[in-house]
Amino acid sequence: MASFNYIKEREWKKLQGWEGKLLSQAGREVLIKAMIQAIPTYTMGCFKIPLGLCHDIEALIKKYFWGQKGDQRKIHWVKWGELTKSKMVDGMGFKDLALHNDSLLARQSWHLLHNKTSPFYKVFKARFFPNCSIMEAIDSRSGSYAWRSILMGKEVIQRGARWWVGNGRTIKLWQHGWIPRKHSSLVASYQIESMAD
Structure with a gap:
């Protein structure tokens, strides 16, 4: 641009x-x-x-x-x-600008997820995701470039986020990523039919 x-x-x-x-x-x-x-x-x-x-x-x-x-x-x-x-692994510590950009946008999405009393949250919530959380928000035709950029930051969070199982009432074991590992956090085994209900 x-x-x-x-x-x-x-x-x-x-x-x-x-x-x-x-x-x-x-x-x-x-x-x-x-x-x-x-x-x-x-x-x-x-x-x-x-x-x-x-x-x-x-x-x-x-x-x-x-x-x-x-x-x-x-x-x-x-x-x-x-x-x-990083210098800790024999690099020089310069920023990869594209990755740095993604991390800064993810930070904005994180604020929209957790700082629900801020004016930033109230304006964006009312305009772009009035009936859901930022994690379920989708792009709209009326969305600005800033909003589309924040949605890209949301994707960064989704790639690295894991469900916390807790009591297990709200988690879908085969659909939600909850296993704490680097690659796929989904269950790799086959789903048994009787457990699908």
Whole structure:
């Protein structure tokens, strides 16, 4: 979307201002984390940023980090995926912007699920999901781009959420994900007919 191009332009201007400064690679790392990756955070907390824009911003970051100036070619010694890993597992701790965007939108959905006294909840509840919770809400034609973005955040929560069995009265053992494991949280065995009722 052209509406978000201002983010890339702001980042490019910042990087151009720093390009002439004599910074070590560690200095460039600090500037990238403190400034460049922080610029789109507010917007990413409200809207799903196009993947193409995320890749463009990451391309600017990679060039700056490896010391590339203008059309000059520099070797990128490590894949970007390795640099986005935590420092605890030998990465550099840079943010994967698309995943960071998803996590910020999931946070908004989480607020709509739990903070039921906030004005944010009251406005969105009345407008977009008056008869259900955010987890059952669906996209509507009247929904704004912000609402569709929050629904994408809801999908992130649904992928990682697990039912808490409790007393077992409201859970559907074969339909709801409740098994605490990394992959499928659904029961893998066949459903017996007499238990289906």
